[in-house]
Amino acid sequence: MARKTPGKTTGALPIYVLNGPNLNLLGTREPEVYGRATLAEIGKAVAERAKTHGFSVTFRHSNHEGELIDWLQEARTMASGVILNAAGLSHTSVSLLDAARALDKPLIEVHLSNPYRREPYRRRSYISEAATGVICGLGATGYLLAIDALAGLLKD
């Protein structure tokens, strides 16, 4: 009997894609910084890309730090891996870093913009200290590249 490729099993846990404060405003303001895609459009494209790798996606947004921490804790048992755009909290939240450190699964940090080209206070991300990899500056494409990267890591 042919064996299924790891990660292609229908029973694989979903990839969690978690989005932080104000990302629900995507597509309404600052398109020159964040692009024109809405968060819903990114969510749809991410789910389609993940499907090509045999994964489902749990795509969420919250404006609340505690809720994002709850979801990272949930991901310890309920997710294959995590893609996290913690938005402004990336630059401030030690508590999110602690939750990311406790994940014990691959985590890809994504930013639509390139924080290194922006204000100095965006150059430090606490999340990066726990991330497996970081993708920034490529707009919504960054989320799709993160799916590809995570799928590759999970198949290894």
Ligand code: CA2
């Ligand atoms: O580039 C990214 O993805 C960021 O995580 C976005 C955050 C920012 O604080 C980070 O430095 C970089 C801001 C998200 C706010 O998104 C908006 C989108 C449209 C209109 C207003 C805010």
